[in-house]
Amino acid sequence: MNLQHILVVIEPDSEEQPALARATDLAKLADCRLELILADHSPYLDDGFYFDPMQAKELRQQHGERRLTELENIAEPLRDQGLEVSCTTAWGNPPHNEIISRIKSSNPSLVIKATRHHNKVARLLLSNSDWELIRHCAAPLMLVKTEPWQSHPKILTAVDPYHVHDKPASLDNKLIAESKYLATLAEGEVHLFHSNWVPPLSGVYALVHDVQLDVDLLHKLAESNAIEESHCHWSSDEIVKSLPEAVEQLGINLVVMGAMSRSRLDEFLLGNTAERVLDSLECDVLLFRPN
Numbered sequence: 001m002n003l004q005h006i007l008v009v010i011e012p013d014s015e016e017q018p019a020l021a022r023a024t025d026l027a028k029l030a031d032c033r034l035e036l037i038l039a040d041h042s043p044y045l046d047d048g049f050y051f052d053p054m055q056a057k058e059l060r061q062q063h064g065e066r067r068l069t070e071l072e073n074i075a076e077p078l079r080d081q082g083l084e085v086s087c088t089t090a091w092g093n094p095p096h097n098e099i100i101s102r103i104k105s106s107n108p109s110l111v112i113k114a115t116r117h118h119n120k121v122a123r124l125l126l127s128n129s130d131w132e133l134i135r136h137c138a139a140p141l142m143l144v145k146t147e148p149w150q151s152h153p154k155i156l157t158a159v160d161p162y163h164v165h166d167k168p169a170s171l172d173n174k175l176i177a178e179s180k181y182l183a184t185l186a187e188g189e190v191h192l193f194h195s196n197w198v199p200p201l202s203g204v205y206a207l208v209h210d211v212q213l214d215v216d217l218l219h220k221l222a223e224s225n226a227i228e229e230s231h232c233h234w235s236s237d238e239i240v241k242s243l244p245e246a247v248e249q250l251g252i253n254l255v256v257m258g259a260m261s262r263s264r265l266d267e268f269l270l271g272n273t274a275e276r277v278l279d280s281l282e283c284d285v286l287l288f289r290p291n
Contacts, residue, residue, distance in 0.1 A: 001140060001178055003030035003185075007108035009099060010038040010071065017074070019114040019144045022284065024078060029185040032109065033084035036071050037102055039095035046093075064089050096129035100136050108139050115143040115278060115285075130278065134259050134287060140178070141259070142286045143278060153188035153253040155179045156246065158239070161194060161217035171258050171290045176225045178288060179256045188253070191231040193246055194218050195239040211236070244280040252283050259287040 008023040027034050045060050047053040071087035078085045090098035103111055115130050133141055157179045159172040179190045196214045215234055222232050235242035278285060
């Protein structure tokens with residue numbers, strides 16, 4: 001990543017800002033600058049909802065000025081600590097489109113956003129800004145939960161030595177390289193995880209696969225990236241179940257994984273899996289796309 005510019009998504013009207021806390025720690029380690037963005041929308045300030053267009057425009061401007069003042073108040077203590085911090089506000093419906101637009105124009109090294117548990121009703125009825133960012137964010141995306149990292153964080157990289165699902169062979173090496181970069185910054189350690197779960201045949205009989213081949217391929221990938229075998233973890237259970245279990249057992253602070261979509265069907269399947277994994281994990285998640 002070569003961290004130089006971190007874009008932090010600030011949660012409107014929230015006292016807790018876990019994304020900002022994580023970004024501040026990384027900015028100090030990497031000596032990079034921060035950009036705080038607050039994007040929101042209220043239908044009450046749309047033209048013609050309660051006010052005529054001229055009044056609505058003026059009220060939106062006042063609203064934006066208040067939001068910018070809020071960001072500057074957040075940024076000032078960080079500047080006192082020696083960090084370079086800039087502030088950006090945006091107005092739009094939905095707000096995540098404004099964030100995506102800013103990402104494209106500012107080209108940050110990393111985007112950090114807080115995420116919370118999404119219930120089934122929210123998945124069915126509401127637009128999930130986290131998932132929209134997963135699909136459209138042009139930069140590496142870190143989704144942060146509330147738990148702080150330990151002093152020497154553990155990073156778990158989800159890899160696929162088989163390169164199934166048309167995954168480019170270079171992606172695993174990229175994920176590992178980025179994980180090692182962060183581990184070096186934070187004086188942490190990198191672990192590899194692979195789930196070789198396959199759906200049951202006709203919904204009844206599980207397909208048979210070569211366990212030893214799975215393990216050998218994982219160890220070969222680890223060796224080529226200077227990761228010790230004791231930091232390799234393999235499971236035949238579905239990733240939605242096995243990955244959270246590995247995170248809990250190993251005390252992982254950050255999961256690093258790839259984000260890809262190639263078709264409407266893939267977008268649906270990847271979205272379904274990503275949301276279920278995000279809701280199941282209690283640690284941060286960092287998503288990368290292929291080069």
